[in-house]
Amino acid sequence: MSATAALQAIDSVLIVDDSGVQRSIGAALCRELRINQVHQAEDGVAALALLDSLPAPPDLLIVDLEMPNMDGPELLAALSARHLRSPVIVASSRESSLRHSVEDMGTALGLRILGSLPKPLTQSGLGTLLRRQPGEMPAADETGKATPVDPEELRGALERDEITVFYHPQVEIGTCRVRGLEALARWHHRSLGWIAPDAFIPVAEQHGLIHALTLRVMDLAMAQTAQWSRQGLDLSIAVNISPLLLDRGELVQEISDLQRKHNLRPEQVVLEVTESSLLRELAVALGVLTRLRLRGFRLSLDDYGTGFSSMQQLARIPFTELKIDRSFVHGAADRESLQVILRSALDMASELGLETVAEGVESLQDWKLVRQYGCTLAQGWLLAKAMSPEDFEPWLQRLRTHRVDLLG
Ligand code: C2E
Numbered sequence: 346m347s348a349t350a351a352l353q354a355i356d357s358v359l360i361v362d363d364s365g366v367q368r369s370i371g372a373a374l375c376r377e378l379r380i381n382q383v384h385q386a387e388d389g390v391a392a393l394a395l396l397d398s399l400p401a402p403p404d405l406l407i408v409d410l411e412m413p414n415m416d417g418p419e420l421l422a423a424l425s426a427r428h429l430r431s432p433v434i435v436a437s438s439r440e441s442s443l444r445h446s447v448e449d450m451g452t453a454l455g456l457r458i459l460g461s462l463p464k465p466l467t468q469s470g471l472g473t474l475l476r477r478q479p480g481e482m483p484a485a486d487e488t489g490k491a492t493p494v495d496p497e498e499l500r501g502a503l504e505r506d507e508i509t510v511f512y513h514p515q516v517e518i519g520t521c522r523v524r525g526l527e528a529l530a531r532w533h534h535r536s537l538g539w540i541a542p543d544a545f546i547p548v549a550e551q552h553g554l555i556h557a558l559t560l561r562v563m564d565l566a567m568a569q570t571a572q573w574s575r576q577g578l579d580l581s582i583a584v585n586i587s588p589l590l591l592d593r594g595e596l597v598q599e600i601s602d603l604q605r606k607h608n609l610r611p612e613q614v615v616l617e618v619t620e621s622s623l624l625r626e627l628a629v630a631l632g633v634l635t636r637l638r639l640r641g642f643r644l645s646l647d648d649y650g651t652g653f654s655s656m657q658q659l660a661r662i663p664f665t666e667l668k669i670d671r672s673f674v675h676g677a678a679d680r681e682s683l684q685v686i687l688r689s690a691l692d693m694a695s696e697l698g699l700e701t702v703a704e705g706v707e708s709l710q711d712w713k714l715v716r717q718y719g720c721t722l723a724q725g726w727l728l729a730k731a732m733s734p735e736d737f738e739p740w741l742q743r744l745r746t747h748r749v750d751l752l753g
């Protein structure tokens with residue numbers, strides 16, 4: 346991405362600062378940088394309320410550290426729980442070491458931290474950061490465009506069956522056997538092409554469409570798994586369950602109905618929930634998850650490490666699997682702090698009798714490290730990107746020829 350392209354991609358910004366003067370300075374600079382929409386909030390609480398009211402999150406957030414009600418670090422944690430994908434800049438008049446530790450905190454939370462700046466902001470400081478590419482820019486798998494999504498269009502897309510499913514294989518690290526696949530929603534838009542889930546799942550959640558979308562994804566994914574099964578491939582299928590759905594007792598019966606309709610065994614179906622989902626309505630969510638587990642479905646804690654589960658919470662919920670977020674996996678071989686987190690998460694999971702999935706295995710180094718640490722399954726670009734069902738069997742053939750390198 347060229348410098349100008351990086352700047353052009355930003356059309357809207359949210360500046361969060363309790364000082365009106367600092368907000369005005371920031372707003373004026375953003376306008377000079379040709380950012381069209383400048384939103385402002387005086388603290389974290391106001392920022393979250395504003396984000397709820399916007400159809401799509403702004404392309405950039407500038408977050409002050411010291412604010413009443415909810416300070417900058419607290420706001421970053423809340424943004425991470427909401428899976429914010431927009432880049433974030435940390436701004437503060439405090440010492441640079443403090444700014445840097447907040448940057449690290451944000452990155453560890455899975456946010457896209459562009460960097461930090463001293464206040465008052467300057468055009469050159471802001472311009473430099475905006476030209477910088479964050480660790481990972483848009484959505485995974487390169488299928489996505491981070492265009493704002495219109496809820497009515499999404500509703501129409503669901504009605505016209507434009508939402509489909511791509512499949513991301515999960516491979517047993519010890520044997521190189523494919524255990525199963527994760528179903529990932531994809532939208533094939535008539536004019537825009539493929540749109541990634543990070544762009545439309547939050548919109549579906551905000552506009553009451555997530556229930557229909559999830560059932561659609563599950564129906565397609567289970568039908569596909571049943572078809573593979575008829576071809577002699579015994580695979581499990583993992584589906585992402587939005588936190589919003591854990592408030593609904595009916596979910597248990599709906600999932601059971603689909604599983605029976607497609608003639609799958611319940612243990613073939615893995616339901617992935619994120620840590621943040623558990624913090625919402627713990628009692629209700631626990632009830633739903635326990636009932637699903639009683640019926641034999643497997644439960645996976647997704648994006649582990651980006652939220653706040655304690656070991657106690659983990660032990661209380663009948664998970665069968667821990668899925669470690671890719672921010673702790675890819676590149677861990679070169680970073681000791683990531684290794685410590687990764688190893689302790691894997692050790693803990695094995696003590697609790699859980700299976701483990703490492704997400705984001707992009708390189709042979711990542712693969713070797715998670716193997717050395719005793720992780721059970723790997724999912725990542727080293728093995729494959731998420732693919733359409735037609736691509737699965739040819740890929741399986743190719744995997745067989747690469748087994749030697751992976752097992753060696
Ligand atoms: P997730 O559930 O954590 O899914 C894993 C994401 O990481 C997928 O991106 C996958 O393609 C990507 N990924 C896996 N390995 C690698 C790797 O080695 N490198 C990189 N850079 N990325 C890798 P995707 O498909 O864009 O999905 C993003 C998120 O969208 C998912 O994260 C999930 O939270 C959400 N999502 C997708 N489909 C659905 C759905 O049907 N329902 C709900 N509620 N959420 C969904």
Ligand code: MG
Nearest residue numbers: 527585617647
């Ligand atoms: Mg998942």
Ligand code: MG
Nearest residue numbers: 647648670704
């Ligand atoms: Mg994940």
